[in-house]
Amino acid sequence: MSEKPITGEKRAFMTGNEVVAWAALAAGADIMYGYPITPQNEIMHYWTRQIPKYGRKFLQTEDELSAGFTTVGGVLAGLRAFTATAGPGNTLMQEPMSMAEMMRLPTVTIVQQRGGPSTATVIYSQQEVTLTTMGGNGEGLRIVYSPSNHQELFDYTIKAFNTAWKYRFPTFVLGDGYQAKMRESVTLYDPAERGIEMVPTEKYVGKPGTPGVDRDPGHYRNTYNTEEELFEVLQKHFADYEKMAPEVVEYAQEAVEDADLVIVAHGVVFRGVRDAVKELRAEGLKVGYFRPITLRPFPAEQLKAVANKAKKLLIAESAQGQLARLIKDAIYGASAEIVPMFRPGVGITTEQIVAKVKEAL
Amino acid sequence: MAKAVKICLAGEGGQGVQSVAEIIADAANAEGREALYIPNFGVEQRGGVSIAYLQIADQPIGAPKFDKADILVALSDRAVRRCKQYVDENTVYVYDASIEGVEDDLPKEGEAKKVLAIPALEISKNELHPRVFNILIMGAVIGATGVIPVDAAKAAIEKKLGYKFEQNPQLRELNFKAIDRGIELMK
Numbered sequence: 378m379s380e381k382p383i384t385g386e387k388r389a390f391m392t393g394n395e396v397v398a399w400a401a402l403a404a405g406a407d408i409m410y411g412y413p414i415t416p417q418n419e420i421m422h423y424w425t426r427q428i429p430k431y432g433r434k435f436l437q438t439e440d441e442l443s444a445g446f447t448t449v450g451g452v453l454a455g456l457r458a459f460t461a462t463a464g465p466g467n468t469l470m471q472e473p474m475s476m477a478e479m480m481r482l483p484t485v486t487i488v489q490q491r492g493g494p495s496t497a498t499v500i501y502s503q504q505e506v507t508l509t510t511m512g513g514n515g516e517g518l519r520i521v522y523s524p525s526n527h528q529e530l531f532d533y534t535i536k537a538f539n540t541a542w543k544y545r546f547p548t549f550v551l552g553d554g555y556q557a558k559m560r561e562s563v564t565l566y567d568p569a570e571r572g573i574e575m576v577p578t579e580k581y582v583g584k585p586g587t588p589g590v591d592r593d594p595g596h597y598r599n600t601y602n603t604e605e606e607l608f609e610v611l612q613k614h615f616a617d618y619e620k621m622a623p624e625v626v627e628y629a630q631e632a633v634e635d636a637d638l639v640i641v642a643h644g645v646v647f648r649g650v651r652d653a654v655k656e657l658r659a660e661g662l663k664v665g666y667f668r669p670i671t672l673r674p675f676p677a678e679q680l681k682a683v684a685n686k687a688k689k690l691l692i693a694e695s696a697q698g699q700l701a702r703l704i705k706d707a708i709y710g711a712s713a714e715i716v717p718m719f720r721p722g723v724g725i726t727t728e729q730i731v732a733k734v735k736e737a738l
Numbered sequence: 739m740a741k742a743v744k745i746c747l748a749g750e751g752g753q754g755v756q757s758v759a760e761i762i763a764d765a766a767n768a769e770g771r772e773a774l775y776i777p778n779f780g781v782e783q784r785g786g787v788s789i790a791y792l793q794i795a796d797q798p799i800g801a802p803k804f805d806k807a808d809i810l811v812a813l814s815d816r817a818v819r820r821c822k823q824y825v826d827e828n829t830v831y832v833y834d835a836s837i838e839g840v841e842d843d844l845p846k847e848g849e850a851k852k853v854l855a856i857p858a859l860e861i862s863k864n865e866l867h868p869r870v871f872n873i874l875i876m877g878a879v880i881g882a883t884g885v886i887p888v889d890a891a892k893a894a895i896e897k898k899l900g901y902k903f904e905q906n907p908q909l910r911e912l913n914f915k916a917i918d919r920g921i922e923l924m925k
Contacts, residue, residue, distance in 0.1 A: 390767040416779070499781055526798070555802045559776035560760070562767050649801035728805045 382431055387565040393556040396527045397461065397487050398423035399565050400534035405575050406485075407456040408434040410447040414466040415499035416554040417489040421461065441466040445473025445484075452482045453597070455580030457538055461487035463554070465496060467505050467512075474547050475513030479599040481614065482581075483541030487534065487550045489557040492722035501554035502722040503644060506699035509551050510673040518614055520548040520625055521673040523643040527563035530556060533670075535568050542576040544621045551672065553695075555645050555724065618674070628676035630683065632658060632665035638738055639687040639713075640666045641680070643700060646693055646725050653730035664734055672700075677707035684711035691737055693718040693725055742772075742795035743885050744804045747875070748821045749813030751788050754872025757898075759790030761876060765886045765894035766794045774799040787820045794885045809882050811875060813858075818843050825850050830882055832924075834858050856923045862916070870916035877920015891917055 382402040389399075397420045401409065411421045425435045438444045444460045451458030462470050467488050477484045490505040492498030511517040520540050522533040534550050541548035568575060581595055588594035601607040632654055633639050642650040647668045657664040667683050667690075669676050684690055690713045694700040697719045705715070716737045718725070745762075747755040756777050763775035771794055778789040793799050806826040812818045812833045818840040825831060825845050833844065835855040845853055856878060862871040873895065880891055895913055896903070903910040 390764055390773070500779060554779075555776060558779060559774055559802050560763055561774045561799065562772065645802065648799070652800035724801060724803045726801045726803060726805050 380431065381567055382427065383565050383567045385566075385570070388562060389565055390560055390562050391527075392419060392558055392560050393527055393530050393552060394419035394489070394558070395423045396530045396563050396565075397534050397550070397552075398427065400531045401459055402427055402431060402433070403531075403565065403567055404535040404538045405457055406433065406459050406538065407578075408436065408451050408458050410436050410438055410444045410451065410458065410460045412438050412441050412444045412462070412466060414441070414463050416491055416501075416557040417461045417463045417487065419557070420487060420489075441469035442472060445470045445486075446476070448484045448486070449473050449477055449480075449482055452477070452484055453581040454583065455578050457485075457542070457575075457578050459485040459487065459538070461489070463489045464491040464493060464499075464505070467508055471508065471512040474519070475515050476599050477547035478513065478515045478518040478614075480597050481518075481545040482547060483538075483545050483578075484547045485534075485537045485541050485550070486547065487552065490551065490553040498722060499554070500722075501695065501724060503553060503646065503695040504697075504699065504721060505551065506643075506672060506694075506696060507702065509549050510703065516611070516615070517673055518618055519546055519673055520544070521551050521671065522549065522627075523551045523670060523672050524556070525644055525647040525668075527556070527561050529670075531563055531565060535573065539573075539576045540625060542578055544617070544625070546618065546621070551644065553645055622674035625671060626674050626676045626679075627670035628668060628679055629670060630665065630667045630679070633667060633683050633687065634665075635663055636665035636687050637663045638665075638689040638691055638716075638734060639683055640664065640691045640693055640730065640734065641668070641700070641704060642666070642693040642725075643669050643672060646695060649725055649727040649730050650693060652727040653734065656727070656731055657734055662734070662738065664738075669703075672703060675703050675707050680704065681708045681711050684708040684713040687713050689714045689716050689737060691716045691718055691734060693720075693730055693733070695720050695723060695725060697721045742774075742793040742799050743883050744806070744808045745792040745794075745879060745883065745885070746807035746810045746821060746824050747790040747792070747813075747879070748811065748817035749788055750816070751786065753788070753813050755788050755790045755811075755813065755875070758872050758876045758879065759792045761894045761898055762879065762886060762891070763792055763794070764897070765890040768894065769886060769890050771796060771886075772799050774802055776802045787814070787816050789817075789821070794883075809879065811879060812837075813875070815840050815843075827851060830854070832856060832878060832882065836860060854924070858920070858923070861919060861923075866916050866919065867912055870912055873913050873916040874920040874923075877917040878923050879920075880917070881921035881924030888917065888921060
């Protein structure tokens with residue numbers, strides 16, 4: 378029953394949704410809770426197809442509010458639990474995820490962004506950046522990874538479970554409809570064979586022993602009576618988050634040292650940026666890139682250093698400035714001029730980036 | 739830097755453009771090359787133009803979609819109209835010779851590298867079998883681009899349809915004939 382889903386390194390050619398399901402299996406996820414919404418449906422399809430062999434579980438709920446809260450419940454019971462959603466589903470998901478922030482619950486959520494606002498398109502966008510990083514009635518006490526290819530989708534889905542359980546903040550993998558539906562190669566592996574140890578889970582409720590006698594009572598709250606009490610609890614959460622941030626922050630940069638212009642992009646848009654920089658450098662133009670891999674916490678200091686050297690930052694995103702808002706907050710006071718390339722709800726090609734850089738230089 | 743070969747296949751639902759793209763991508767991957775295939779998808783269950791975007795390269799592929807195709811295959815009048823945006827002077831433009839009423843929508847002299855009308859529908863109907871129409875198209879794509887060797891294409895078809903060939907070996911022959919005939923069309 379508990380045989381390993383993957384042994385050895387397996388090169389595969391599949392959709393991103395399938396990659397996520399395999400990653401969750403490989404990470405030892407116990408249960409997925411979910412409600413169907415395009416373009417993430419196949420995550421639950423592939424998950425449910427595979428799990429009978431490995432003794433894992435699935436619960437389809439009546440909506441995303443319920444999917445989020447049952448994920449919270451799974452985590453409280455000590456299960457490595459996850460959910461997946463998109464678009465309007467992500468909107469509903471914010472209430473349970475706020476609870477996970479308040480109670481420091483290590484939920485894992487995969488988001489495959491589609492066009493917005495509202496139902497809009499089922500296809501693609503990067504318009505769920507604000508929602509996923511800062512959604513809910515809270516302070517964004519969460520971790521958000523933005524992968525750009527299938528390998529990263531696999532790697533960071535596994536990593537999300539470990540980051541969540543190590544630091545006890547809700548963790549998100551922010552993909553998109555393109556990554557969900559496209560097929561490309563990926564190498565699947567068992568984390569243990571690569572020396573990746575899965576952080577053990579722990580029950581919050583139903584622990585053995587008598588509370589107050591054998592162990593401290595479990596006291597998990599999302600309701601507070603006084604302003605001061607809440608303030609105090611939040612200070613501790615902020616301190617933990619700040620301490621964690623340098624250990625969790627990830628980014629990539631290239632050719633920024635002498636660059637006149639640095640392109641900033643995340644997720645699938647970064648793929649075109651990487652090629653554009655290669656092309657522009659080959660033409661002798663001083664262009665580099667900076668790519669945040671974690672959107673929350675954001676690699677603020679690292680980008681600010683770049684923004685104090687380069688003359689211009691070109692921000693390319695499939696949204697109307699959602700990444701730009703994170704950037705402006707991070708680099709406030711830096712000298713670089715910001716050049717927007719906002720294409721909400723549509724893809725950005727290498728050719729378009731090259732043309733935009735040449736216009737901006 | 740050798741760029742990816744960019745292929746755009748467009749037709750009506752049921753003409754099989756998605757499975758053609760998937761088989762070619764699979765074959766290229768099996769050959770150890772980088773391949774990326776993404777379908778267009780939307781809320782319509784039927785009735786839309788089906789487009790497959792396919793890229794094959796020797797290094798990691800950039801953006802999943804592209805502005806201009808190296809080869810574009812349009813299999814219906816609506817596909818011809820929908821895909822105008824993917825054509826420039828470097829595009830090899832292939833369309834089925836039986837499509838009517840698109841004279842004004844096809845690339846004019848100088849707007850594409852080459853414009854080729856191929857009698858794929860007619861050949862599949864009269865010489866082969868209508869069900870191998872998409873495999874004939876697959877042959878045409880391989881013939882035009884050389885992105886994968888014909889043996890790799892046949893191996894990928896075997897992988898995808900092998901279970902059907904078990905029951906009916908004639909089907910295998912028919913499919914392989916369609917591939918060869920498709921390649922021949924582009925010579």
